[in-house]
Amino acid sequence: MQLQQMYQEIILDHYKNPHGRGLRDPYDAESFQVNPTCGDEVTLRVHVVDDVVQDVSYDGQGCSISQASTSVLTDLVVGKPVGEAFKKMDAFVELMQGRGQVEPDEDVLEDGIAFAGVAKYPARVKCALLGWMAFKDAVARSQGAA
């Protein structure tokens, strides 16, 4: 069934038991992103010390795809240097915009590879990228403020 291809168990697990959820202190910058077609929103904070992502915390309401991808994001970037986190982000964006033609690298994206099936549904790509756009924006703000 196509549905299972899209909603991999990993995605449903992250949706039901999200990692890193909740807004926390300390943080350097915060970003609020909204998907205007469905009203989904996320508020995401980053705490960066010596160019390393110390914490990502977030809150929001949204579909399983947007919530799960933000949960995966925290797994992927927390504890990583900003440059490496951005490389992972680029890989995830490339996967999501690949219309299902991009082969994901599990070493880079870990649980993120579960979103390969989502990439076949153009209407859901925005959902998967909502948290990542917030992360990118928040890091840029934190660097701007530094």
Add this chain to the structure above:
Amino acid sequence: MTTTAAPLDVTALRADFPILSRTVRDGKRLVYLDSGATSQRPTQVLDAEKAFLEQHNAAVHRGAHQLAEEATDAYEGARQRIADFVGADFGELVFTKNATEGFNLVAYAMGNAATSGPEAARFVLNPGDEIVVTEMEHHANLVPWQQVAQRTGAVLKWFKLNPDGRLDLSDVDSVITPRTKVVAFTHQSNVTGVINPVSVLVAAAQKVGAITVLDACQSVPHGPVDFHALGVDFASFSGHKMLGPSGIGVLYGRRELLEALPPFITGGSMIELVKMEGSTFAPPPQRFEAGSPMTSQAVGLGAAVDYLSVVGMERIHAHEHALTVAALEGLGSIPGVRLIGPQDAVDRGGAVPFEIEGVHPHDAGQVLDSLGIAVRVGHHCAWPLHRCLNAQSSVRATFYLYNTLDEVDALVDGVREAQKFFGVA
């Protein structure tokens, strides 16, 4: 609205809509429950567009040749038939790109009134003047008014919603006051299907000399509408929601008002006399149709109102009412499903929005799509309405003349399937 007319022969009607016999998502029968967003077109409309393009295509209102004459006749003939369909006179209908443009046309033209001639004085918005809308508006009949208020210093006010999703009209006179210049409201909510009491709002507006602007996008396609009888000043609706083409909308304006209204978009075709120092403008409707207009779309919309007239708007309304009653009952009986807006089908068109506890609307829509069922998810361009009714977003099923009770059953089964898939059943 009640009718004693014979019920629709939906099986026969469906044969007119080629798209309804296609399959989606690996061979699933298409169950199209998204006509509130865009409706499907019958062969009669598609053929009319094609015949126009194959036989009569030319620029309208210009050219000295036979094709230009035929194209102009087809374009203006469509205007006449659409006018008859909505209870308006020929010169009272302006073709627009879509309904949204119609609302912007009125809002911008009013914004231009201060710098136009004395005939436009009644449209001038001064600081402190009031524009009244409602919390159930589609963004198309809300944002243009926010913008013109911002530009002119007018104040935006609104009717609130009751918890049941209907307008709170308990104190009309405190919202519509002698300072009110415009009352803009929807005939039928695109989210909940609620049909508003037009006569109450028109009477209150007329008492203070305010102009009424009706969003008729969801009413004109689904039941009998007569703008003269309703007494509204302006109304806007779109072609693609009434079996017609996209790329065409219609603005109705009471003749006396259209004649005094300054233009919005300017350029070719809308002028009377052009000199380097300045220009004068054509009478309506040409004054509001600048540039080369859409042509096959107008012809297609003319064919759509012919089709709807033959079927009968009373019968279409009754048919959709039966589907709405069935959907409310079927969805309402599922534990964990919350119907948004009114729980009954009184004064309501064929739109049923709902939420499923534990399943985000976008995910519910995905499960339904995998079963071949097309619905709308999100806030349906009515974000304030969703906020009022405590919904972040919703799943919306909308019905039209070609939908069946079997399709309502498929929707209800599909919702149960979504609950099962996300483990909340």
